[in-house]
Amino acid sequence: NYGFVYGAKFELAYSRLYPFVFGFVYESQKNKGNSDFTTVNSLTQFDTKLTSLGGSLDIILNKFIKSDFTTTIFSVEVKYAKVVRSIVPAQTLPDITTDESLLTYSAGLGFTIYVFDLSGRYTFAKDFSNLAFQMKLHLPIIRF
Secondary structure, three states: OEEEEEEEEEEEHHHHHEEEEEEEEEEEEEEEEEHHHHHHHOOOOOOOHHHHHHEEEEHHHHHHOOOOOHHHHEEEEEEEEEEHHHHHEEOOOOOOOOEEEEEEEEEEEEEEEEEEEEEEEEEEEEHHOOEEOOOOEOOOOOOO
């Protein structure tokens, strides 16, 4: 099923570290359960919420791919994810846990236009693996 992801990423970019940008990532997403699954199991609600914390490394590819219009970025992330399922009415389902933790890995490619990043990312996370298309807004907070 599709879902909506929101979060924040704090980055440290320093000219001596170029082309590398290190970051701290927080993400949260909530997905509704498949309607066929909820109907077959007589459920009124089967939501899954993932909350993730971790680190990221962005590699600015303009050092290798010359462009005057945009900045191309390759990104990798490692995150600790907490998965919580809400099942109504409360019942035990075979092979379904209501609380789980796992380590996730992501890789993506995107480009920057002014203060916006547009990218695609695939996350490797056991049963929660997903493909995401993202739009990020860069807001410089501290410049030194």
